[in-house]
Amino acid sequence: MNWAEHLESLQEFVSIPSVSTDPAHRPDMDKACQWLCSWARQQGLTAEIWPTAGHPSVYVETRPLPDKPVLLIYGHYDVQPAEDVELWTDPPFRPTVREDRLYGRGASDNKGQIWTHCAAIQSLLAEGPLPCQIKILIEGEEEVGSPNLPQLLEERRDRLNADLVLVSDTSTAVKGVPTLHYSLRGIVIFEVHLQTAGRDVHSGVFGGTSPNATHRLAQLIARLHDDQGRVVIPGFYNRVRVADEREKELLERVPFDAQVYQEFIGCSELVGEAGYSTNERRWFRPTLDCNGLGGGFQGEGSKTIVPARAWAKFSARLVADQRPEEVLECCRRWFEPQTWAGRIDFRADHGGPPYLLDPYGPMSGYLDKARAALRQAWQQEPLLVRHGGAIPIVSQFQTILGLSTLLMGFGSPDDAIHSPNEKFELANFRRGLHTSRLFLSSLGNLRV
């Protein structure tokens, strides 16, 4: 395995400023696509550029192998902008190796991680035939919310047919400890707009007699949780799957330093639902947060009005087996009848289901192979944990392609993705490359 060559290729890949948000970088997006295709064809692989209404996706396919599993690897070649150049030690698109790290925009998110698998495939191909068929889908719009991916998955359903999706676009749960994420939280987003009167009125002439929308909104929000930190909305916890003993054992293996966690947030105490640990609260339990609110006078100085209108934005995080539309409906049914507060306008926004790959269910064979590969490459027991966030593409693989996804992140929690001085740990690159080779090889032993 030619390590220096793989690193050099990655540096080339990172040096292309494929910023999807900025139309000025449109030629760089094309350049990144061409670069990936060119690499694939050099390896003797089929490579196609799949156009979308936005930036295209790159699709690479290895030779079909009957009776062997088909693995679909997903990644993205687009990166976040790097406009705050003065905050970078090295120019963001001149990737630089220092202290066994590769610095550059996209080094970790996601070029380094997707390239880890490409390099593994290249090194396996150099040794002989691949143990199973691999399909690679590398999209160009992840950083703008993958707006055209669902349609692409629909259109290319047959080509993308596989047994499992592998995504390396996350970080290890703890720095240096290999991690498989087997669950993501879902989400529902909504706004509540409250109107208590036809107009803002003068707080001198009418104050003390006219209903104040900011007071009423505050009362609504204050009532959303009880004094045990539980959401009071009836049905909010419906269908929540209770973690069994085996899952709790997995959770207990995750090193967690509450002090470090709290210092990162910068709060004087951690909060949450009574009866659950911090990691249970963020991974196993649904939550409801107001993400922003406003009402009345917002400018500098003062304006002595009794405000007639106020609003709040909310997001609820869901866990298996909750359904977004049901939770949204519970929220609607709680807010809308609160007419004592005023006229309630409940505005549902988008949602996404939670995701859970049962670590002891029918896909556990793949999970075991992945754990074994991680264990051998990193020389330590991998963590198998849930994740609190949402990765919409994982739900889309599930709902559109009917495929389960394994989340095998090679990023490190301190990689500064989306921030200045993004970097990729070269130790993770080497271990990841080793892991990928081991995992791909072991899939050859599975029969489907």
Added chain:
Amino acid sequence: MNWAEHLESLQEFVSIPSVSTDPAHRPDMDKACQWLCSWARQQGLTAEIWPTAGHPSVYVETRPLPDKPVLLIYGHYDVQPAEDVELWTDPPFRPTVREDRLYGRGASDNKGQIWTHCAAIQSLLAEGPLPCQIKILIEGEEEVGSPNLPQLLEERRDRLNADLVLVSDTSTAVKGVPTLHYSLRGIVIFEVHLQTAGRDVHSGVFGGTSPNATHRLAQLIARLHDDQGRVVIPGFYNRVRVADEREKELLERVPFDAQVYQEFIGCSELVGEAGYSTNERRWFRPTLDCNGLGGGFQGEGSKTIVPARAWAKFSARLVADQRPEEVLECCRRWFEPQTWAGRIDFRADHGGPPYLLDPYGPMSGYLDKARAALRQAWQQEPLLVRHGGAIPIVSQFQTILGLSTLLMGFGSPDDAIHSPNEKFELANFRRGLHTSRLFLSSLGNLRV
């Protein structure tokens, strides 16, 4: 009395676009000053332009009369902008008479009202010597908050010496019913800034464990009032003067249609402190309103964060004999220790004391003369009521000059001041002119 001539002069006065907020109207401000001085000198009166750091004031003085009361009449020649010209039926600075009303910016606020007294003085002078000395102070910065008036009062304290201030810059409490206001509410203004964490964090990764500033702010605001609508802050009601039976009788004489009031606000029910009527709540009781609040994500769409910061602006309305600094201190002492909510930054802004001219106290002689004049001119019993708003200049006359103020408004509640199609009821102009003549004449019978 030459009615047509007085109306013509008022139209001339209103036609000057003396908009104090707009530097482009600086020459019009000077023009208004010159116009007033020129009128005064034509009547044989002393007229001076008093410069300030902003727009100047006009000062007019009649001949001193030993042993007679000295009346200081206050008004302002500056007007609100009238930029939404397309919403006006007639051009705002081309004053037009229709249906016994004079339409134009400033027609009611305050040119028509101050001119009512000027016209009365002119007509009395035409008949012979005045019954008492009158001083008229007409400022040019009322619509921008009278920032330079306190210093002017300090500088001109001796010249402005008087027995009583008369201000006609309010509306009758009920359309067509003559009104004397004998009290104003005071005000304190403050902001509360709350911080629960060092940073906004991702609502997926941290949601359910990190304290949410918008939730905490909502809880604080929701706790400010009890379920009886009373402010829970200890000491908030200290020094509140309880209305005696005579004041309650005055209040009961005020016609009040809750339905009309509620429809104006556009709310489904009126609110407030239990045990008090709507007019008691807004005139006799202190109140506390949040005037605006914000926190977290304020833009379009969604941003799934747990907000670390939130803020709210408040104004409290005070009644006699409350002291702004004491109420502010009560509020500070309530908010600051609520550290369960996060780090509280209590920011005190300006305040102003309440004002009360005891209708049965030492100034009641003047009040009786004013009521008699109103009764005769309007041929009905005048209302003697409190006012819920604050007029800072009235407090300044009290604190700087040591003078009580009588509020005798000739505006009508539907005059649309500060709005398009501002108008002045010519019936009020005629009755006001008659009232002013009667009142000034009756002062000659008082000895000081």
